Amino acid sequence: MIRKLQRVSGSLQQAKAELRWMKDAVKSYPIDKQQEKLDWFITRRLRHVPLQYILGSVDFLGLNILTRPPVLIPRWETEEITERLVNTIPTMDAFPNTGKELSKITKVVELCCGSGCISLALSHYHPSLDIDAFDISKSAVRLSKLNQRKLNTNVDFQIQDIFKHKFKDYDLLVCNPPYVTPSEYENLAKSLYYEDKYALVTKDKLGLEFYEYISSLKISKYICFEIGEKQATLVQEILQKNGYSSIVYKDMAGKDRSIFATSQFHS
Numbered sequence: 001m002i003r004k005l006q007r008v009s010g011s012l013q014q015a016k017a018e019l020r021w022m023k024d025a026v027k028s029y030p031i032d033k034q035q036e037k038l039d040w041f042i043t044r045r046l047r048h049v050p051l052q053y054i055l056g057s058v059d060f061l062g063l064n065i066l067t068r069p070p071v072l073i074p075r076w077e078t079e080e081i082t083e084r085l086v087n088t089i090p091t092m093d094a095f096p097n098t099g100k101e102l103s104k105i106t107k108v109v110e111l112c113c114g115s116g117c118i119s120l121a122l123s124h125y126h127p128s129l130d131i132d133a134f135d136i137s138k139s140a141v142r143l144s145k146l147n148q149r150k151l152n153t154n155v156d157f158q159i160q161d162i163f164k165h166k167f168k169d170y171d172l173l174v175c176n177p178p179y180v181t182p183s184e185y186e187n188l189a190k191s192l193y194y195e196d197k198y199a200l201v202t203k204d205k206l207g208l209e210f211y212e213y214i215s216s217l218k219i220s221k222y223i224c225f226e227i228g229e230k231q232a233t234l235v236q237e238i239l240q241k242n243g244y245s246s247i248v249y250k251d252m253a254g255k256d257r258s259i260f261a262t263s264q265f266h267s
């Protein structure tokens, strides 16, 4: 059975770890139900259901975030970016042209919030922030609100299509938008098909439509974007065109993964 799991999870080491996590998870069930539950977990995993959906939650910066299909599962890359954000408030020294004095960051907006992981972490570690978070998906906002109730944070989650919503001004905008191109999507791992396609894929060929639109809104002094590994130069150009200087950061795997930008025009 471990060999079958290995085919799904990629390596023997990973398969063993996944089996251990599933065994740990069934311990919360009555003893006479545990084997049946474990068999069901394994059956689903062999059908390529992501482990995080099977286990029902993930750790994200020390917070337990519920995971339910088809809402995007929080990724470690996003966790790294959020950690940088959490640590840079209030000096904002991870952004260009800042860091000499404390910035007054109070109003934050997250676009495309999914499970709510980024906003929930920001609110947990900086409870005084006033955070709005939007997503077009009803299941995503429902899950964000469930997570919020569990974590006792203070974020205003709303169902909104960001291409139609009329925004007010904010100090900081953070967004991990869909950025996978339609052709890249065809070659992704099977387990990704359990997540909402429109949480991942853009309609345009380069995966840039969200960056183009959001940068053109010019509603915040600071912008933090997660990006695809090949998009850094193009997204920096988009930001520059809209009056933002920016810094690219790599993820733990050495790939360009986020852009922190400061507007030249906001005071």
Ligand SMILES: C[S@@+](CC[C@H](N)C(=O)[O-])C[C@H]1O[C@@H](n2cnc3c(N)ncnc32)[C@H](O)[C@@H]1O
Residues within 6 Å of the ligand: 072, 073, 074, 075, 078, 111, 112, 113, 114, 115, 116, 117, 118, 134, 135, 136, 137, 140, 160, 161, 162, 163, 176, 177, 178, 179, 196, 198, 199, 200
């Ligand atoms: C890559 S996921 C990011 C989720 C979450 N922020 C995270 O990092 O785990 C992108 C999210 O964008 C949402 N989305 C797609 N199109 C949108 C739109 N037009 N307006 C608002 N949200 C949208 C999807 O529903 C999805 O939850």
